[in-house]
Amino acid sequence: MLNVHLVPHTHDDVGWLKTVDQYYYGDRNDIQHAGVQYILDSVVDQLLKNPDRRFIYVETAFFYRWWKQQSSAMQQTVKQLVNEGRLEFVNGGWCMSDEATTHYSAVIDQMTLGLRFLNETFGSCGRPRVAWHIDPFGHAREHASMFAQMGYDGLFFGRLDYQDRAQRMIKKEQELLWRASDSLTPPMADLFTGILPNGYNPPTGFCWDQLCNDPPIRDDPDLEDYNVDDVVKRFLTIANSQAMVYKTNHIIMTMGSDFQYENANLWYKNLDKLIHYVNAHQANGSKVNVLYSTPSCYLQELHRANLTWPLKRDDFFPYADNAHDFWTGYFTSRPALKRYERISNSNFQTCNQLEVLGGPASRKGFFGQGDSHTMKKAMAVAQHHDAVSGTEKQHVANDYARRLADGWQHCQVVVSNSLAALSGSTDKRMYCDNLNISVCPITEGSKKVVPVSRATQDVRRSRGLAINELVFQVQAPPLGYSTYSVSQLQDGHPPASTQPSTPTEIQNKFLQVTFDPNTGLLSSLSNLETKQTIKLTQNFYWYNASDGNNLDSIQPSGAYIFRPNSSTPFIISKTVKTETIQTSVVQEVRQWFAPWVSQVVRLYSDSKFLELEWTVGPLPIHDNLGKEVITRLDTSIKSSEIFYTDSNGREVLQRKKDFRPTWNLRQSEPIAGNYYPINSRAFIKDDVDQLTVVTDRSQGGGSIQNGSLEIMLHRRLLYDDVRGVGEPLNETSDIFPEGLVVRGRLLLSLDRPPVAADEHRPLAQQVVLQPLLTFTDGDLSPSTRLEFSGLQAALPPAVHLLTLTQWDKDSVLLRLEHQFQSWESKLNSQPVTVNLQKLFSTLDVLGVSELNLSANQWKDEMKRFDWMPQKDEKPQLKTVRDPSPWEVTLRPMEIRTFLLRVSLR
Template identity: 75%
Template structure:
């Protein structure tokens, strides 16, 4: 208890040091402010015991881009596409709330509300504050958007939630804090999202989309409301979240939609008129209410009264809802047991909590989602793979930008290279998390807009990076960034005989990283920050790289070398073109060997050996040279023929959302590959060409413990009038028994089994699509008794499965000719001015082979390196003599189990820090143990003066986070109490993320 008291004392002292921080920052209002308001649970309407209380929830679902861009939706532009104008919705709702104090409204998407708020005068702002303080206007969810749950990475979800919730706290204080997570539209639900929501302090989660078989079973057992235990490592109830499945998706009951976009008849209550319909409306509503009550557990039910972009004319809704409540409740005098009331999801949740029931316990997730027997929403796991990669790559830049803004100090925002900011990129990345953005389920022009926003964020972030690196290195040399290195394009390196490349590592541990730079010379010398020679090699650019450039870049070669980058820091390497071959120790050690060897065909380093069939050119085996493990491994590319909807059992085609092949057997693209072997001291690779539109490089760098498969696919041919779902399949002799593992949003791993769901008896109707799951960062198959685990790390979110025993398949690209009738109204057929014949996509998979008991020690760090890869920048010529060539922002590297998740500027003298234990409790003998970190000894350039702990989303003090307790049907566990060793030392347990606000001095 002493340490706890010191912590609170220091938190109070922290407030004393910074009046601005405590008075107007994104933290709850002072107690005296709370007493002047009546919001949250205190503002809930009174219900009637013994009656069926129907909670009517007026709401609008406002997509942050989908059929129109974010701007078009806000302003009400392009109504020829979809009639929607968010600014008018908020105008109209506020006006109508003032006319009846019983009325309620909930709002979700903070990005739209933020825009609207900026345009309001002080009088309107005061009116809205009054409505919020009285609980009549309530925010739910509160993130910048309602994020997708399949294709998002947890770090980006946390960032976008923090951005939205911070604005609400700064604007409305405690009354602006949402109590309920509201994910009514995402297409399946991830366990990691539930875990994050619980750690953010939410009392419950509501959503609408659930598999049709799952819903049928839950209706019969009255388990549509449940307790979701969202972690197998965090001690309950830390990741427990009450979860409710809404009865009508997020729409109103049939016949009771009163928006201008609806066709239902209004309530006509003048008895002198011929079309008086009150009795009919009441009878229909009572029948619906009783039917709904029969499949839920308590005498409280919820009805969502609204839908997509509704309430632009809120008078239509509220006038009819007022009448509905009046006339239904009048029936109580004649014996009716139904009581209608305006309500909110949090008020409904409070009544469920008061009911003191026991609830079904769920420990898996809600993937995959199907709304009918042949309609599995598993295609969007891969849709728009280029946008998915750009979003993931942008996250790496944003984290680097955030970190360097802290490490560089104020000069990073306004320095020698101009004014930069991180907020532009934060907002762009937050928008990209929307469930029609990174999911790939928007119209093409909207997808282009998401990419444009990210590009704008890159520009402002790179100014921050340049200013910060200039301050940290002491060099004022202008910096150049090459954003197309994945296709070997960089005009700077292509034309420069000498230059310096600086590698910034955003991870909290050192990394060995391969660098590939486009050049036109044939001989180069590379020296590291210590002045010593670094082994480098020049290899020719591949034909597929040349083709995908489409006129961008002119380099004929690539310079390849490996660099060491310190934790949270940079290293600079000097590159100069040599005039002639020297053969000495200061030059390249050996010329690259190109061509095919006789007999066996293989590439290897000191860790791995990959073998190939010399006749077919295909991969045949993988061996871990350290452990002597060896598996048969065949890899090839295939495509599923996408259904056009013309079949006897269903008219459902494949589209942006839905994956529906018309056969369970994919077509092989080629049984052989043309090959070219390149062997150097730095890297060995086999270049494979399978067809004019499919190629691959299988590569091993000298220091890598993973085999890289760099694939290039496209333009996918459609001259045969067939849409294609392109996969790569890894076939092994591992006896996996139909079991495989995938990650959840990049964090915890979930066990999958073919044709199986843990919570109901599955009737499988789509043997391929019905077994696909999101792979956000990695998947693996294993068999423990043979001590083999094959892990695949992806560079973006993709869909995948294990259809055959010992096999993993991952969908890489999709090109489709039909719309899947889910609203987008255009096929997923990506083209552009540069790619009029169809999109070409490049990516990579990393393969590792390890014993299961130690595999996580390899694939966890490998996954983090893939997500947060180093940032390269370039300057002309040699580094300045006085420049620092290496720097680390940490005093020492973080332990292997600890990941530096967030380091970002909060205000002028405080920074936000998140430290994460990145191992589950069961997956590593050495790293699944608690780890203690001393915050005062963490940074090399920051002096930590004090700190306080926050919840995960940084909108509540950890001490103030109180959540509802729920009783599962199983025995309720007792929560353990952990105490940190001392004030400055904090302990992280498996899968724990701890969030701190540090007061610092540079």
């Protein structure tokens, strides 16, 4: 028999065209008809009418809301449906996260939040066995690695490059084994991956939702328009043709789509009939058997087939759905929101850590009652594939930002309470969220500071009055804080010299940077320790965005799709105006390229990296041209058209121009088709030199020419790209009605390739998890504790404390990770052992239990399906024992999750 698994499902975006609230309640149906609460009401009602029916649900953010509003009787009914396997949760994170622009730490947090709710509400029957990423626009290897470590048996998705799909259909390789780490011992990061046949929609002609136009099954033989024979014939044709491009006698069909099943009766009534009439043909010799099913039931049948599966080691970026339609624009879309999400993640981790270290007083203390849960949910929603991705309507983007701001307000109380408890000072703490433009009311009266740049004065507009910046070196202990007092010793100008002339060089003991005296642009970068020098020029350019009106294709550039109408970008200026600032702490060369593009080249006295702080916008559109602004670094490095990017902030992948590792690419977009997501860093190298660029947010980039690296910074577009969002990416605000101004930083380091990771991995983590600054006015009491560390000693360089968060009254969740790949460092790519009892300075660890990555299973109880790859020996996972119950060993790229029972000292 050919077994056809029908999977009734709904895809419910946690915000997209409407806000998450509007989607839940069914508000603003003038924008899009969708109401999630009615979907869940209707589905549960229909499941009860026929025990054969099945349904899967995905987005815990919505289900959590619905569940809280149900009566205890309804909750018991739903629990029964879950226990019977008729209502099955798949994926189970708070949302279905984006895969290109999300940082792994935030993805783990949002998955943990959703899965914890399901675990505590439904027990093991509510635990998803399948990852379900049907809608993200390309798929990251690190996501597959995380899903494997979370205990999933498999992953299903809908979108992959049209050329890739065509090849896989011919070879019957739409189901495969993804080896998602080159450091973790197989099968730790192996994940069975299935590519769905119709994206995530029903087969053509078989959509029976209230907004569908396909005819229902009309099965009264007395009626003139009886159509059962036609329906069965069409279905058998589709099923047999689908079976031709898959490997087993089981195939899957997604019966549902965006926000469907609001009136579930329509779907189920027709599906019941479809199953009945197709299976009735078996009596006449038909070999097709149709059944209600779920992804995990389907996966189980594939596992029972006991076949070998093709092995994949790279990722699924970039994604194109047609020759000129590369979904690589969203890697950069809404760059201000992308940065705000990254800062919010950093603040959230600080909030979590201080909530643990400050104890109960952090939640209810001197500054009132605070909570971290509001921020946790806001951050989780922000990971959705139409949130941080930048592919939502403007009013929805505003709502995501508002949620993050609201979460941070709640967390500020936690932080203030905790710092008061740890320091003994109850002075009111101020948080200056606009420090990147030198706006901070509490400090703006101070005089002993460096002059604020003209670009900063321009971009902050009327929001601040400071004329100077305060710059000094800070040393903060790990998992701790330091306190600094600022006082004015004498009147007069700050000790800084400002020179309007073009500099020839700036340098400290580590780096030397030279500038071309004729243009004012960067000309070389030298590492004085290793005696390396490369030619390095850097400038700003813009691609003219296609308006869809050309010979090749009608596809315009938009929120999702990057499509320049020429492969040659326009240079913004060949020469720059400059001025130089020099102090004992920092040297700055300030460059003006245009009224809407400026930059500060900054070198701190003790720094091994060069900082480029760019300010871009408002992008001019008076010429009726959309613009995609890049910065390009052109070097003397012989990179052979290869560059490297990180995957979600973790493992590094090699990218080669006009090349895909698993199929022969026909390149039709020489720029957009060579763009990849850069989540935290990218680099180019040859045998001698490696130039690494660390970014402060997710951005798109490529290496189009040998020795070159370009990064897209800002986009402003005048046309919708016809992928559903229905408006152009043309961001403005009350402060910037003429177009958004965006500011960011790139950090550059030059090293020898064998040791470069020792520098850039910790640097990337520092940018992701930046120190939080708080301010108090007035003198501190003599008894104030000025410095504190939550650790007994600094962790080894290879180990990063990823998670420290309160789990329940007496326990905390701890994640430790090895942050190096197995091949990248002689020094740091070695196993490291940490003693959990000797970790914290203020917590006694009384007990420890290990969990899986998502903290919804005990590690020793986690069992996954084994899969056999083709042309590869069956991997043998060696069991390596920890030295003792308290001492844990981390191997390269390993994340270990522990539930610690603790007491405050």
